[in-house]
Amino acid sequence: MxxxxxxxxxxxxxxxxxxxxxxxxxxxxxxxxxxFASREMPMPYxxxxxxxxxxxxxxxxxxxxxxxxxxxxxxxxxxxxxxxFEKTAGxxxxxxxxxxxxxxxxxxxxxxxxxxxxVLVYQVPIPEPLRFLEPRETETRRMHALAEYGLMHVxxxxxxxxxxxxxxxxxxxxxxxxxxxxxxSPTPKYDNPKMDNCAALQLFGAGRxxxxxxxxxxxxxxxxxxxxxxxxxxxxxxxxxxCGSEDSYLDEIVxxxxxxxxxxxxxxxxxESRQAQGHRGIQNAAPHKEAPHG
Amino acid sequence: xxxxxGMSAHDQPxxxxxxxxxxFGRLAACRDVSFTLYPGEVLAVVGESGSGKSTLLQLxxxxxxxxxxxxxxxxxxxxMRNLATLGEAERRFLFRTDWGYVHQDPAQGLRMAVSxxxxxxxxxxxxxxxxxxxxxxxxxxxxxRVEIDTARIDDAPRTYSGGMxxxxxxxxxxxxxxxxxxxxxxxxxxxxxxxxxxxxxVRGLVTELGLAAIVVTHDLAVARLLSHRVMVMKSGxxxxxxxxxxxLDDPREPYTQLLVSSILPP
Numbered sequence: 001m002x003x004x005x006x007x008x009x010x011x012x013x014x015x016x017x018x019x020x021x022x023x024x025x026x027x028x029x030x031x032x033x034x035x036f037a038s039r040e041m042p043m044p045y046x047x048x049x050x051x052x053x054x055x056x057x058x059x060x061x062x063x064x065x066x067x068x069x070x071x072x073x074x075x076x077x078x079x080x081x082x083x084x085f086e087k088t089a090g091x092x093x094x095x096x097x098x099x100x101x102x103x104x105x106x107x108x109x110x111x112x113x114x115x116x117x118x119v120l121v122y123q124v125p126i127p128e129p130l131r132f133l134e135p136r137e138t139e140t141r142r143m144h145a146l147a148e149y150g151l152m153h154v155x156x157x158x159x160x161x162x163x164x165x166x167x168x169x170x171x172x173x174x175x176x177x178x179x180x181x182x183x184x185s186p187t188p189k190y191d192n193p194k195m196d197n198c199a200a201l202q203l204f205g206a207g208r209x210x211x212x213x214x215x216x217x218x219x220x221x222x223x224x225x226x227x228x229x230x231x232x233x234x235x236x237x238x239x240x241x242x243c244g245s246e247d248s249y250l251d252e253i254v255x256x257x258x259x260x261x262x263x264x265x266x267x268x269x270x271x272e273s274r275q276a277q278g279h280r281g282i283q284n285a286a287p288h289k290e291a292p293h294g
Numbered sequence: 295x296x297x298x299x300g301m302s303a304h305d306q307p308x309x310x311x312x313x314x315x316x317x318f319g320r321l322a323a324c325r326d327v328s329f330t331l332y333p334g335e336v337l338a339v340v341g342e343s344g345s346g347k348s349t350l351l352q353l354x355x356x357x358x359x360x361x362x363x364x365x366x367x368x369x370x371x372x373x374m375r376n377l378a379t380l381g382e383a384e385r386r387f388l389f390r391t392d393w394g395y396v397h398q399d400p401a402q403g404l405r406m407a408v409s410x411x412x413x414x415x416x417x418x419x420x421x422x423x424x425x426x427x428x429x430x431x432x433x434x435x436x437x438x439r440v441e442i443d444t445a446r447i448d449d450a451p452r453t454y455s456g457g458m459x460x461x462x463x464x465x466x467x468x469x470x471x472x473x474x475x476x477x478x479x480x481x482x483x484x485x486x487x488x489x490x491x492x493x494x495x496v497r498g499l500v501t502e503l504g505l506a507a508i509v510v511t512h513d514l515a516v517a518r519l520l521s522h523r524v525m526v527m528k529s530g531x532x533x534x535x536x537x538x539x540x541x542l543d544d545p546r547e548p549y550t551q552l553l554v555s556s557i558l559p560p
Binding site: 153229 | 382383386390405408409411412415416417418419420421424425427429430447448
């Protein structure tokens with residue numbers, strides 16, 4: 001399988017060492033953004049170059065890899081990254097959240113509870129939570145160093161002043177281990193509580209911005225809020241149209257040009273395993289035939 | 295140069311500068327400036343452009359490190375501390391709690407893209423306020439105090455006029471009830487009627503809150519209206535200082551006489 005021109009998992013061993021050092025440092029200082037010498041990857045920035053480098057650095061031949069994009073195992077980004085590692089590392093892949101040892105994700109945390117020994121790798125476009133409030137990198141670094149996070153609340157204040165509630169729906173800032181404020185990558189805020197005290201190791205890679213950060217297992221992760229406007233999760237008020245799930249995060253799919261829409265689980269593995277167990281939503285009368293991917 | 299200004303000996307100064315100087319290469323921007331400032335006192339620093347006023351303000355507010363001399367500040371616990379020995383965290387904390395800094399250009403002191411309410415509330419959130427309702431109430435009280443219509447609390451300052459921006463900047467600085475406010479040409483760039491209202495407002499607030507202030511200005515009228523004491527600077531040196539009316543009505547130095555006589559009679 002392995003193309004001889006490539007080292008295992010594409011990156012050369014020196015690069016992997018460099019990335020692993022950054023990862024170790026990131027784990028040692030939860031939520032702190034560690035700079036690293038991000039490499040050019042055979043994909044454009046914004047397609048997960050940071051996540052791919054982190055995955056490449058931690059992947060071993062025995063790992064079972066799952067890649068999701070917005071919760072889905074079968075979108076372009078997920079498939080291309082999965083095939084990239086099938087080709088360059090020859091590792092086994094899966095769509096099952098529970099079986100996977102390494103899960104690379106873009107913008108979702110799977111619905112199934114992660115367990116100890118798993119690693120969740122996030123693709124991060126903009127690692128700096130303070131970026132759109134404070135444009136200077138020197139200043140944001142200093143603010144992190146001195147734990148001056150008043151500005152983060154300015155953003156939440158603006159939301160309430162303009163919309164009556166905290167309208168930030170994704171990339172909702174969190175405080176990790178009572179110290180660093182961190183951008184959880186553009187995951188919906190519905191997923192934020194899953195980061196808290198999570199059994200799996202969470203690694204974040206930002207390729208273009210050249211930053212790696214991490215949340216070690218069983219670390220406290222708190223979503224920022226106001227006393228009188230506490231953090232709340234958001235999901236569409238509907239069951240999944242395919243599996244009938246009442247508590248998973250839903251995608252809204254427009255199905256015609258007359259305002260018709262359906263809501264389905266964003267996590268395809270979750271939805272398919274529920275359907276395999278016989279759960280049915282309103283738009284899914286026929287028995288589920290599709291075989292799982294992988 | 296230090297003067298006690300008739301205060302009793304046990305009154306502790308709020309800020310003391312001793313032999314402050316600053317060189318930029320061969321240029322001496324500030325030379326041997328010493329004075330003390332007491333709580334509730336307003337000191338005006340006047341002089342022409344390039345006389346070292348703004349450099350002095352930056353030295354006093356610890357934004358620049360002096361080439362010589364030192365600045366001591368009486369912290370809230372009553373201990374005089376040399377600003378150069380403060381850690382960066384302490385210095386920044388001082389800057390957003392116990393001090394205010396009013397820039398000549400409000401765009402430097404405000405966040406132009408976030409609402410007025412958030413601009414005023416930022417300092418509160420920075421010291422750990424975590425209750426939206428209370429932050430908003432305090433912000434709206436302060437907007438009232440600086441005569442900004444509270445209906446505009448959710449508008450960004452870039453939609454404000456120059457005078458309103460300057461008043462908003464003052465509200466933003468005073469919300470944490472600082473003891474010392476630095477003002478760098480607070481009325482520069484405003485038209486005369488707006489200047490008069492702003493000065494009136496600042497004078498009211500300073501008396502009401504018992505603020506100490508150091509006002510850098512080239513406008514002697516500002517000095518006369520706001521300050522208790524005046525320091526006249528020329529080529530980086532303080533050439534004359536004393537009570538405001540004394541210096542402005544009976545200037546001793548030829549340069550001060552020139553400054554005073556160059557005001558157009560009304």
